[in-house]
Amino acid sequence: MSDPFSFLPPGGATGAEIRARDWSDTSLGPPETWSPALRSTAALMLACPTAMFLAWGPDLLCFYNDAYRPFLGHRLDTALGRPFREVWASIWDDIGPLVDATLAGESKTLTNMPLDLSRDGTPERGWWSFTYSPAIDEAGQIAGLFCVTAETTAHVLSEAALRESEDHYRHTVELNPQVPWTCDPQGNITSFSNRWLTLTGQGPREPYGSGWIKALHPDDVPHTVTTFTACLASGDPVDVDYRLYVAATGEHHWMRARAQPRRDGTGAIVAWYGVVEDIHDRKLAERELRDLNVHLERRVAEALAQRKLWADVFEVTDALVCALDTDFRLLALNRAYADGFETLYGTRPRVGDDLVALLSHVPDEQAQVSAVWARALTGEAFTLVEAFGDPDRRRPYYELAFTPLRDADGRRIGAFQYATDVTQRLRELEQLAKAEEALRQAQKMEAVGQLTGGVAHDFNNLLTIIRSSMDLLRKPDLPEERRRRYIDAVSDTVDRAAKLTGQLLAFARRQSLMPEVFDVGARIASTADMLASVTGARIRLVVEAPPTACHVLADPTQFDTALINMAVNARDAMDGQGTIVLRLACRRGLPEIRGHAGTTGPFIAVSVIDEGTGIRPAELPHIFEPFFTTKEVGKGTGLGLSQVIGFAKQSGGDVDVASTLGQGTTFTLYLPQVDAPAAETEAPGRAVGDGHALRILVVEDNLDVGRFCTQILEELGHSTVWAKNGEEALAVVEREPDRFDAVFSDVVMPGMGGVALARRLRALVPDLPIILTSGYSDVLAREGTHGFDLVRKPYSAAEVAAAFRAIPGRRGGGAE
Incomplete structure (x- = not known):
């Protein structure tokens, strides 16, 4: 007896339920009477890994695939073959208009739609994305509806959490009386709080890069820039004072800018985090203090009655002020200093006391205070931040400013200390740093989620083609023409997968580049025909290049890919019709781009100019993000x-x-422009081989890849020895240095990697040809191929044959 369900794909829980159900009591009737359109649509749906359902016939009877089953919850036992409206009666008010519009011939796509599916019988909070399309029968009439769906609850909740985190961070920054800011390792400002704009009156984008310098007093720019540049180069913390234009008063106020570098795991600086604080009042007080110092230095030798004048003057400030002579005795102090000292150490200091002796009951503090004052009494003027008091408690932090004290003849007789409590300021900075770290973590997790979802989607599409083609190739008596078609589909899909991984690595700047010096104009001219075929017959391609050559050091293949990606975007923006101009300019400077400082060059500039629809301003900041695309679904991956x-x-x-x-x-x-390469002369050496058999040492830790690699080489006529790791390969060559004509080694292996092995073999047998292979290597991405030839994975038999075609003939010695 023939199988009435032979049109269904094998396996699957839903497929088994369809076969087991008695359909004669439904409006569809027994499966022998089902229309070809229903059969093909149901089969296609069951074979797809994406969640989807089909509602067919006048009653819109419900079909679905295995991926859709979890969405049904408690409805699963009764949903199959039941009218769609009855299955989802609880949410029909929400989805009923979608069903009506679809049956009227419209296709509908809804993203992040809130629905209460109540899958376990209790209310639940969830969001969903749907694509509704009319289901067409063989007569071209609408026979039902077809829907692809996915739950987006986690995505919606994570976006809400991210917005909450950003709002918290923004309030933390904007309510800070100081001005937090960040810059990149080159010193270009990348963020700042709006308080900077309020203070200076600058425009919203004006401070980015080096624009903040325009708000400084002209006399303070040289010193500020010199100090800032020196800290960027050395990695030392930034600490510089300057006068800043204040828009509200039209005057300049003294500000203090401080910053600390943030480093990655290797110690390299990845960003600077800093604050700008108003120190105008302190500067005025210091100036008054310096003026007083001049006055007091002329009077210090007079009677002790003069010291009362010092104390009276010091009481005008809340700062802790004192002066010591060269023997650590107090010459003067204000009430704030005496109160603070007594609070910390239980002893109230007086004029004439030995400050160090007063701390004999706290040896650690005594050593700390003694060391700081010893430095000040040498005549050095400096500022530092120190913590004082009981280490078992929350100790206050003071910013200490020291200046030398001299008499009327200029002789050094002591030093002043001006101390301000900065405990609260430091705690605010600590809270700001924690908020920034929380925001960075949330942004990182969001980026990882987007990247993972995009990669999984594209790779699952590619794997679907490969899996389907392989299943079809297993069929007996398959016609040769169809066999070739399926094999070509597998081969083409592998190439597309390799291109996708290459684009991901290029975006992450982890692509193993093979740079060489080439003439950009000649390269563009040589690829013009290929670009013309890519853009199509209705696109007019115009190349504008100077008559003189200009060279760059870059990977020519990646350059071609970048050119093609820009040309394809231009073509799509013009709907395949119009003029695209490729314009090359040499020895150009690099302008400021997206807040990054430029340079005077020399650079080459390759411009791809189209006459298309343009890009909306809101989309411009996102066009380089992975998987972001303005094209229709299926028209682009968002990786170009x-x-x-x-x-x-x-x-x-x-x-x-x-x-x-x-x-x-x-x-x-x-791209940076370089000088033309010097004329090369052919180095003497052994004659190039003519494709004869070679003895090749294969080094590959992956067993499946190793078997295929050795099989490819042996079918090419070579003999092979397979080593499973670098250590084993090195031992084989050390025993018989002349045994092999070449080595073919993977780069990423446990233990000794391929680059380290190649270096060891180069030192052991200098003239032994070594070819590396890798799909990805962090070492190659950062440091290049170290002079060794590279075959990228996945490789074909033709690529392997080409790599070994130029290898010289048999080496002497060594038995197989």
Whole structure:
């Protein structure tokens, strides 16, 4: 007896339930009478891993696949073959209009729609995305509806949490009386609180990069820039005072800028975090104090009655002020200093006391105070922050400013100390740092979620093609023409997967580049025909290049890919019709791009100019993000521009974009320009091989890859020895140095990696050819190939054959 359900794919819980159900009591009737359209649509749905359902016929009877089953909850036992409206009666008020619109011929897509599915019988909070489409029968009539769905609850909640974190951070920053700011390792300002704009009157984007310097007093710019530049180079904390224009008064106020570097796991500086605080009142008090110092220095030798004048003057400030002679005796102090000292140490100091002796009952504090004052009494003027008091309690922090004290003849007779309590300020900075770290963590998790989802989606699509093709290839008596078609599909899909991983690595700046010096103009000219075929017959491609050559040191293949990605974007923006201009300019400076400081060059600039629709201003900040695309679903992965900027950054350059809605867009790729390479002469050596058999040592820790690799080489006529790791390979060569004609080694292996092995073998057998292979290596991404040839994974038999075609013939000695 023939199987009435032969059209269904094998396996699956839902497929088994469809076969087991008696359909004769439904409006569809027994499966032998089902229409071809219903059969094919149901089969396609059951084979798909994405959650989807089908409602068919006048009663809209419900079908679904295995991925959709968890969404049904307690409805699962009765949903199959039941009218769709009865299955989802609890939410019909929400989805009923969608069903009506779909049956009227419209396709609907809803994102993050709130629905209470009550899957376990109790109310639940959830969000969902749907794509509703009409289901068409073989007569072209609408016979039902088809829906692809996914739960987005976790995404919606994470976005809400991120917005809450950002709002908390923003309030923390903006309510701070100081001005928090950040800059990149080169000193370009990347963020600041709005209080800076309120103080200075600058525009919203004016302070970015080096624009903040415009708000400084002109006399303070040289010293400030010199100090800032020196700290950026040395990694020392920034601490500099300058006068800042205050828009409210039209005057300049004294400010103090401080910053600390943040480093990564290798110790490299990745950013600077700092604050600007108003110290105008303190500066005025210090100036008054210096004026007083001059006066007091002329009077210090007079009678002790003069010291009362000192104390009277010191009482005008809340700061802790005192003066010591060179023997550590108190010459003068104000009430604030005496009160603070007594609170910390239980002893009230007086004029004439030996300050160090007063601390004999607290040896640690005595040593600390003695060391600081000893430095001040040498005549040095300096400022530092110290904590004082009981270490078992929350100790107050004081900012101590020391200046030398001299008599009328200029002789050093002591020093002044001006101390202010900065405990609260430091705690505010600590809270700000914690808020910033929380925001960075939330942003990092959001980026990881987006990247993981995008990669999984694209790779699952590619794996679906490979899996389906392999299943079809297993069919007996498959016609040769269809067999070739399925094999070609697998091969093409592998190439697309390799391209996808290459784009991801390029975006992350982890691509193993193979840079070489080449003439950019000649490269563009040689690829013009290929670009013309990519853009299509209705696109007119115009190349504008100077007559003189200009060279760069970059990976030419990645350069071609970046050019193609920009050209494809230009084509799509013009709907496949119009003019694209490729313009090359040499010896250009690098402008400021997205808040990063530029440089005078020299750089080459390759511009791709289109006449398309342009990019909306709201989308411009996101166009280089991975998987961000303005194209329709299925028209782009969102990785093209990520590859372009990743390649540019990894090659020492950048990408700029200018766009006007309705007029077009210009993408400009900047790469450092280098001198033309010197003429090369052919180095003497052994003659190039002619494709004869070689003895090859294969080093590969992955067993499946190792088997395929040795099989490929042996089918090419070579003999192989397979080592499972670097240590084993090194031992084989050390025993018989002349045994092999070449080595083919993976880079990423446990223990000794491929680069380390290649270096050891190069030292052991200098003329032994070594070819490395890798799909990704952090070492290669950071340091290059170290002069060794590289075959990228996944590789084909033709690529392996080409890599070994130029290897010289048999080496002497060594038995197989």
